[in-house]
Amino acid sequence: MTRPAPDAGHWVDELQARGIAASALPLIDIAPTEIPSEALSKARCACATPGHYRAVMFVSGNAVSHFFAPGVRLAPGTRAWSPGPGTARTLQAAGVPTAQIDGPRPDATQFDSEALWPEVRAQIQSGDRVLLVRGGSGASGSGREWLAEQLRRAGATLEFVAVYERHAPQLAPTALALAREAAHDGTLWLFSSSEAIxxxxxxxxxxxxxxxxALATHPRIAAAAQQAGFGHVQQCRPSLSEVAASIESAHEH
Structure with missing residues (x-):
């Protein structure tokens, strides 16, 4: 499991509860961004102001966690956009009402910006403002750039605030040894980010x-694994049940 900690640990626990031998090897470190505090304060204040933003797009659960703080809220009429159910659950935990959250349909082929856009594009009118809460250090992602372009074409004005940074971790000797063994011992690598690869x-x-x-949760990630030279690359939707089923199927074969 290569997701950032502590998310990797959570997934390991869930998979182990299903009888799957899983280990965490986080390949992305998450830390608060080094932005001027007034930039984030301004964005938080604007989000609480009725009518200022049509919507706020949170690119991940990390974006939600690093944006919200005690007393921070969204104005009731401001939509909270999520690329998938994990981010939506984090929004709910942060106090955003479920009825205020938009995301891909539960049966969507993928949970990403492309799946989100058909669900929210009718909300946008020319002149609307949309805030995109994201990570820094090159963590924008091609899907988010695509969504930004769709919003601009619809006449929206985009604003951005980076609330966390993604970095390559310094792997300990034990982690490096685990990775070297997993390169050839039949271990199935689960990738939810091309950056991890x-x-x-x-x-x-x-x-x-x-x-x-490798087991990849998006076509772009699968392509990155193939480009990296992984001999066998499988793809599945990023839900726990489908990841677990794909792992079990891979071991059967």
Whole structure:
């Protein structure tokens, strides 16, 4: 499990509860961004002002966690956009009413910006303002850039605030040993980010991944794994039940 901690640990617990042997090897570190405090304060204040934003797009659960603080809220008429159910659950935990949250349909092929847009595009009118709460350090993502372009075409004005940073972790010797073994011992790598694959390649330069197996939760991530040289790449939707089913199916074969 290569997701950032503590999310990786949560997934490991869930998979182990289903009888799947899982280990955490976080390949992305998350930390608060080094932005001027007034920039975030201004965005939080604007979000609480009725009518200021048509919607606020949170790119991930980390975006939600680092944006909200005690006393921070969204104005009742401001929509909260989520790319998937995990982010939606974090929004609910932050106190955003379920009825105020928009996201892809539960049966969507993928949980991403492309799946979100058909559900929210009717909300946008020319001149509307939309805030995109995201990570920094190059964490924008091609899907979010695509969504930004759709919003601009619809006449919306976009504003951005980066509330966290994503970094390549410094892997401990035990983690590096685990990664080297998993390159050839039949371990199934679960990737939910292309960035994790890039960080893995930088941590183990020159490694032959032709015997490695990967499970990717998005076509772009699967393509990145193939480009990195993974010999077997499988794809599934990013829900826990489908990830678990894909893991069990992979081990059967």
């Amino acid at each position: 890039s960080n893995l390649q930088r941590a183990l330069p020159g490694t032959d991944w032709s015997q490695a197996r």
